[in-house]
Amino acid sequence: MSTAPLLRLAALLAVTALLSGCASLLGTQPTEPADQAQLAAWESHSKALESMTDWAFAGRAAVRSGVTGGSVQLEWTQVGTVSSLELSGPFDTGRLAMTGTESQMLLTDGKGNRRVTDDPEALLKEQTGWHIPLATLPRWLRGLPSDSLSALSTSDYRLDNHGRLTNFTDEGWEVEYARYEDVGHLTLPHFVELTQKGMRIRIVVDSWDSGQSR
Numbered sequence: 001m002s003t004a005p006l007l008r009l010a011a012l013l014a015v016t017a018l019l020s021g022c023a024s025l026l027g028t029q030p031t032e033p034a035d036q037a038q039l040a041a042w043e044s045h046s047k048a049l050e051s052m053t054d055w056a057f058a059g060r061a062a063v064r065s066g067v068t069g070g071s072v073q074l075e076w077t078q079v080g081t082v083s084s085l086e087l088s089g090p091f092d093t094g095r096l097a098m099t100g101t102e103s104q105m106l107l108t109d110g111k112g113n114r115r116v117t118d119d120p121e122a123l124l125k126e127q128t129g130w131h132i133p134l135a136t137l138p139r140w141l142r143g144l145p146s147d148s149l150s151a152l153s154t155s156d157y158r159l160d161n162h163g164r165l166t167n168f169t170d171e172g173w174e175v176e177y178a179r180y181e182d183v184g185h186l187t188l189p190h191f192v193e194l195t196q197k198g199m200r201i202r203i204v205v206d207s208w209d210s211g212q213s214r
Contacts, residue, residue: 033154041163042149048186049142054079054211057141061087062202063130074203078138087128096127102135131199136171141203143177143189145170162187172196183208 034042056077063069072089084099095110098120105120107127117123121134136146143165145152157168164187167176178191188208194201 032158034157034159038159038161038163041161042159042165043163045163045187046144046149049144049188052142052186052210052212055142056209056211057205058207059203059205061204063128063132064200065130066198068129076137076141083134083138091128096124098124098134105134130201131196132201133171133173133194136173140170140175140194141189141192141205143180143187183210184212186210186212 056075058073058075060071061074062071070090072087075086077084081101082099083101083105084097086095086097088095091110097108098105100106100120102120104116104118105123107115107117107120107123109127115123121132124134125131133140139146145157145165145168149157152168152170156170158166160166162180164180165175165177167174169175174195176193176195177189178193179189180187181190188205188210190205190208192203192205194203
């Protein structure tokens with residue numbers, strides 16, 4: 001037997017393995033739209049996520065807006081409605097920290113300069129050039145839509161067979177989850193991609209503190 005068919009067979013097997021690996025990231029691929037079993041699993045899964053009110057994570061984000069972009073180290077702590085986040089990256093001061101709620105935040109840069117704002121997203125865009133959806137990120141990062149799932153059209157989201165969101169459209173953003181991992185008795189996203197009108201944010205979570213053991 002010539003080597004050409006063997007090489008083609010090896011290539012086919014490699015591609016098949018790669019596709020199988022991608023499919024297994026989220027378990028069995030979702031049906032369209034979600035069936036009753038998936039919705040029942042979602043009810044249990046989302047209830048556990050909703051109970052997670054105090055949490056923290058450390059990770060990295062790659063941001064692209066048009067032809068510009070950059071990568072940042074990201075630490076986020078959430079206590080109820082109060083967010084505290086720190087970004088280290090390609091800024092003039094090398095570091096930005098924000099603490100507060102979606103309606104008012106204190107921003108501190110790497111030089112110690114402070115500003116209070118009632119429009120945190122606008123101020124962060126002024127500092128970085130990036131539109132980052134701060135108000136909805138606490139829910140999206142946990143694998144939840146900004147409101148209930150029933151508030152979304154059935155054509156705007158997909159669930160896997162474990163009742164976890166694989167992708168959805170919410171408030172003008174496309175949100176996609178490429179990997180979940182178990183954190184205690186919860187299952188949380190470890191790779192999230194957000195896209196909107198030329199803006200793309202990819203977040204990789206290195207570690208979660210679900211706050212469940214406190």
